[in-house]
Amino acid sequence: MNRIEQLKTERDGLSIGPDLSGMVVAGLSALTEDDIDRLKWWGIFLRKQTPGHFMLRVRIPRGVVNAAQLRALGEISQRYGRNLADLTTRQQLQLRWIRLQDIPGILERLRAVGLVTLQTGMDNVRNIIGCPAFGLTSGELFDASGVAQAFNDLLVGNAEFSNLPRKFNVAISGCREHCTHAETQDVALVPALRYVDGWALQGFNLLVGGKLGSGGYRVATPLDVFVPPGEAARLCAAIALVFRDYGPREARNKARLSFLLEAEGEAWLRAAVEERLGYGLARAGVDQRSGKTTDHVGIFRQRQPGLNYLGLAVPVGRISGEELTALAALASDYGSGEVRFTTDQNLLLPNVPDTRLDALLKEPLLKVFRYDPPGILRGLVSCTGIEFCNLAVIETKTRALQIAQQLAATVPASKQLRMHWSGCPASCGNHTVADIGLLGTKTRLKGKVVDAVDIFVGGASGPAAAPGIRLLERVPCSELPQVLQGLVGHMDVNKLRRQLRALQGDGVSEAD
Ligand code: HEM
Ligand code: SF4
Numbered sequence: 464m465n466r467i468e469q470l471k472t473e474r475d476g477l478s479i480g481p482d483l484s485g486m487v488v489a490g491l492s493a494l495t496e497d498d499i500d501r502l503k504w505w506g507i508f509l510r511k512q513t514p515g516h517f518m519l520r521v522r523i524p525r526g527v528v529n530a531a532q533l534r535a536l537g538e539i540s541q542r543y544g545r546n547l548a549d550l551t552t553r554q555q556l557q558l559r560w561i562r563l564q565d566i567p568g569i570l571e572r573l574r575a576v577g578l579v580t581l582q583t584g585m586d587n588v589r590n591i592i593g594c595p596a597f598g599l600t601s602g603e604l605f606d607a608s609g610v611a612q613a614f615n616d617l618l619v620g621n622a623e624f625s626n627l628p629r630k631f632n633v634a635i636s637g638c639r640e641h642c643t644h645a646e647t648q649d650v651a652l653v654p655a656l657r658y659v660d661g662w663a664l665q666g667f668n669l670l671v672g673g674k675l676g677s678g679g680y681r682v683a684t685p686l687d688v689f690v691p692p693g694e695a696a697r698l699c700a701a702i703a704l705v706f707r708d709y710g711p712r713e714a715r716n717k718a719r720l721s722f723l724l725e726a727e728g729e730a731w732l733r734a735a736v737e738e739r740l741g742y743g744l745a746r747a748g749v750d751q752r753s754g755k756t757t758d759h760v761g762i763f764r765q766r767q768p769g770l771n772y773l774g775l776a777v778p779v780g781r782i783s784g785e786e787l788t789a790l791a792a793l794a795s796d797y798g799s800g801e802v803r804f805t806t807d808q809n810l811l812l813p814n815v816p817d818t819r820l821d822a823l824l825k826e827p828l829l830k831v832f833r834y835d836p837p838g839i840l841r842g843l844v845s846c847t848g849i850e851f852c853n854l855a856v857i858e859t860k861t862r863a864l865q866i867a868q869q870l871a872a873t874v875p876a877s878k879q880l881r882m883h884w885s886g887c888p889a890s891c892g893n894h895t896v897a898d899i900g901l902l903g904t905k906t907r908l909k910g911k912v913v914d915a916v917d918i919f920v921g922g923a924s925g926p927a928a929a930p931g932i933r934l935l936e937r938v939p940c941s942e943l944p945q946v947l948q949g950l951v952g953h954m955d956v957n958k959l960r961r962q963l964r965a966l967q968g969d970g971v972s973e974a975d
Contacts, residue, residue: 467586468712470497476504476585477625487564491515494563504587504625506580507566510559511853517561518851519544520583521573524615525593525608526554526804528578533791533802535576539569540784548787550780550808552844552893553590553632555583559851581619586627588618588703592648594638595803595811599765599772604654604751605665605692607637613696624703628710629718631703632674635667635695640757643806644896646683646928647673649720650702657689657748666691668747671702671732672721677888680895680922680930681721686733689748701739702732709735752926758807758881760841762820762834765813771820772813775832778867779845779860780808789828797823807881808844837871839951842881846892848903855886857903857914862940869944874951884916895930896922899950906937914940918950921959 464472479501486494499509508518521536528536536556540548545560561569573579583590594600597608614633618624634645635652645651652667667690673683690698702720710723724732737743759774782790790810794802799814810832815823823829846852848859863884883897894900900919905912916938919931938946 465713465715467500467715470500471586471626473497474501475622475625476501476587477582477620477622480505483567483570487567491563500585503584504582505570506583508584510851512849512851513560515562516559517563517566519558519561519566519569519580520551521556521558522579522581522583522590522615522619523555523804524591525597525611526595526806527608528802528804529576530791530795530800530802532576532578533787533794535572535578537784537786537788537791539572540787542784543569544784546784548782548784549847550777550782550804550810552806552808552846552891554592554595554804554806555590556804557847579619582625586625586629586631588614588624588627588631588633591615592632592634592643592806594636594640594642595805596642596759596763596772597637599767599811599813600638600640600763601766602640602755602757603636603638604656605637607635607652607654607667607692607695610652610667610692610695611635614699617696617700618703624700624707627703627707628712629715631706631720633699635699637665637667637692639751639753640755641752641924642757642759644893644924644928645673646670646924647675647680647893647896648683649673649706650699651683652690652695652699654751655689655748656751657745664689664691664748666748667695668750669698672719672724674719674721675890675893675895676719677890678716680890682928682930684724684729685747685750686729687747688733688736689745697740698736698744701736705732705735705739750926754925754927756881756924758809758842758879759805759811760807760809760834760836767814769817770813771815771817772811773815773823773834774805774809774811775829775834776809776836776841776843777832778836778840778864779843781860786828786831793823793826793828797826807842809841837874837876838879839867839871839874839882841879842898843867844882844892844897845884846886846889848884848886852886854889855903856905857886857916857940859884859886859892859903862914863901866943866947870947870951873948878951880951883922894922895919896924896928897931898922899947900931901943904937906939908939908941916940916943918946920950 651670655668669688670683845863849855885892906915922931
């Protein structure tokens with residue numbers, strides 16, 4: 464049994480919450496290794512890069528926050544977290560530099576506005592992601608946000624779900640277009656229509672066993688299941704519990720749902736889920752995913768007449784506490800108080816009336832978070848990197864931004880490219896789903912060990928999802944501006960993707 468399995472057997476991670484006040488009294492030096500790991504069930508992460516300080520990961524289902532929540536997040540960041548926060552690729556928010564003694568008060572402040580940090584780390588169902596433009600965009604078949612919320616409500620704080628073999632990632636979307644990279648998830652519900660007696664029923668098809676990470680990108684497999692929205696949350700719960708009871712637990716790097724699926728097969732998994740639910744599942748409906756990927760950056764008409772949503776690019780997801788507070792004010796003044804975070808580490812400002820658009824566009828914050836950034840910057844995503852992550856091989860966020868800004872000076876603004884950076888093979892920056900993915904590594908240059916990247920190209924999401932292909936290895940970061948300029952300048956992503964896929968059999972290597 465590995466150490467984490469042992470730890471979970473001795474005591475469930477979720478039960479650590481009531482110990483927090485005692486921990487504060489005893490002080491940081493009294494925390495055991497087990498305490499530090501169990502705190503991750505509560506979204507509290509002691510970070511080596513900020514000695515004596517914690518990162519708090521706030522759970523934000525589908526990335527939706529209201530003005531009161533934004534104000535609380537801004538205030539906490541300014542008062543306790545050195546005015547710094549990060550939007551993440553699971554539509555969450557991470558606060559930094561938090562001291563142990565401040566955590567109980569912060570959690571209380573969050574709870575008062577309806578936010579929790581629970582189950583955002585370790586062997587839990589992580590934040591449920593989904594299209595952030597739900598209810599607004601005409602691209603969706605139906606609004607699936609209620610299903611995501613229902614599953615979230617079932618599992619948060621529920622010890623039935625807190626001892627999984629490993630993390631469990633879920634995406635739920637009723638949109639035909641792709642912004643969440645659903646195919647990378649352990650469970651993805653994607654829009655589908657099932658025809659019964661000439662009637663078209665709206666619902667989801669089920670994909671299972673997707674994953675990214677050091678073992679590589681495994682594209683989720685369709686399980687030949689259709690589920691109506693009303694039963695979908697219970698279906699997700701049943702899969703999570705089958706994973707809990709039958710998933711492999713020996714080696715942590717082989718403990719995701721995909722390994723259970725590979726070992727037992729699709730028919731077994733389907734039957735096991737049916738047994739847990741106590742009823743048979745319908746066969747898959749007609750897949751409604753289109754080939755279109757979207758990033759929601761720009762100004763868009765909503766389905767509701769006279770209203771618009773703005774997609775604003777937040778460079779590499781870094782946002783200050785002051786900006787969070789200013790955003791709350793903007794959302795209240797011009798919209799409905801709501802803001803939504805995207806899986807590209809950007810944000811949406813919905814429900815802006817036509818009559819208020821001009822004034823909103825003149826606000827200073829819209830010069831920082833632009834609805835019309837250069838094409839190179841709008842799809843820029845980066846994991847944390849060495850600044851705050853001790854697993855990182857290289858620095859990512861600052862470098863990603865600098866290089867993208869350099870490229871933006873020469874590449875036409877209309878050229879849109881999704882560039883994703885991961886600082887190590889854990890792949891938290893999802894580099895294998897991007898047009899250009901950069902994975903941190905090291906190389907030797909003139910006898911010195913220097914930061915470098917492997918460059919991946921042509922990752923795709925949607926019905927034809929496929930990992931990016933490793934095109935170049937160990938490119939020194941100092942040479943990246945020139946290398947990327949050459950690549951980006953001549954790159955027709957779709958053409959390159961087709962050519963490389965055709966060549967794959969001839970020795971072009973897949974993503975690791
Ligand atoms: C060996 C496996 C992995 C390890 C050890 C690992 C480690 C970490 C660490 C340390 C952080 C937080 C860094 C910080 O900001 O302080 C992080 C964040 C994150 N990781 Fe990973 N990671 C792993 C695999 C993955 C995979 C496969 C994904 C899927 C793409 C992923 C997605 C994320 C995301 C989205 C975040 C940001 C927080 C969130 O919203 O959940 N990680 N990871
Ligand atoms: S990819 Fe590596 S460096 Fe980046 S956050 Fe994940 S573990 Fe840290």
